[in-house]
Amino acid sequence: MSPAEPQSSAGLPSDGVRRYIWRFFVAQREITPFIIMVALFIFFSIDSPEFVTSLSLNAAAGFAGPIAAIAVGEVLVLVLGEIDLSAGQVFLFTPWVMYWLWQLGLPVGWAIIAALLVAVGIGAINGLITVLLNVPSFVGTLATNFVLYGMVLIFSNDAEASPIPGSLPPQTSSALPHVGLFGQVVGVWQWSEILWVAALALIIQFVLKRTRFGVRVIATGGNLLGAAEAGVPVRRVKIMAFMLCSFLAAIVGILDAVKYGSMDPGNPGVNYILYAVGACVIGGTALTGGRGTVIGAFIGAILIGVLEAGLTIIGISSNDFYVYIGLVMIVAMALNGWLDRLAARTRTS
DSSP, X not given: OOTTSOBXXXXXXXXXXXXXXXXXXXXXXXXXXXXXXXXXXXXXXXXXXXXXXXXXXXXXXHHHHHHHHHHHHHHHHHHTTOOOTTHHHHHHHHHHHHHHHHHTTOOHHHHHHHHHHHHHHHHHHHXXXXXXXXXXXXXXXXXXXXXXXHHHHHHHTTOOBOOOTTSOOOOSSSSOOOXXXXXXXXXISTTHHHHHHHHHHHHHHHHHHHSHHHHHHHHHHHOHHHHHHTTOOHHHHHHHHHHHHHHHHHHHHHHHHHHHSOBOTTOOSXXXXXXXXXXXXXXXXXXXXXXXXXXXXXXXXXXXXXXXXXXXXXTOOGGGHHHHHHHHHHHHHHHHXXXXXXXXXXXXX
């Protein structure tokens, strides 16, 4: 290196610093959904200033919250090269379990704990069906989805559940009724759910990237045989991932039920899981396994919420929403592929 070559403050050539920054940028899987989300936010804000009101932002957060919660857990399973199609129904089934136990006289705190344990058990069953019976996770978890949906229909007698413990009581005046700290924290406050999901996303991102379990998940998804030969308990890792996926969906399912104060037994969970998988794909998680980002999935869910709220504000029909979701997924996948190729070229240059 000649003395005249420009240096950075760290002693590296300036072009080397720029190349390092560029490589770091293209390697981030969260870049694609973040860019699309910001672009949509700016577009809707310019087209309709009402979009930035608290009401519209709350609507976006309310729509994105459940999707993000399910997507956060789904990333763990997708990285393994599996899929959990029952997570959306677990999200809806768990608060019913809490409600039924509460109706039987169990204190609400214990009812929540018991319902969460049931959800963990459902995840364990999904994992055992996959690793012991060698049933493809797509089939096994789809079957679980139907079983849980049927159980809700049977045991609810097709009757709506209301009120949910901790939720807002029916209003008898124009004044907002008092809600205790439990209700505010659990979900009644308009931002509770999305903040809970954001916290869970950060925790699971840390688990996936910075813990032994996370390393095992990525290794198992990247090369199942190689991970097993290296001593990774691949079966146990898969079962634990399914358990975590169900547990996360269950937590926010209870938050969502408390937030709205009622539950409809006819609400199917398939819609939620389709949105959640879409958020994972938009966020950069590979359906073939071995690669995924929880933060990307969270941003992908926020993107879907922004899109839904923005289209509503500018007067686009709700039927058109599905078309736009599909187009966004295609654009995101194309951008992810382009960034992958770009990252490969920068590594070899």
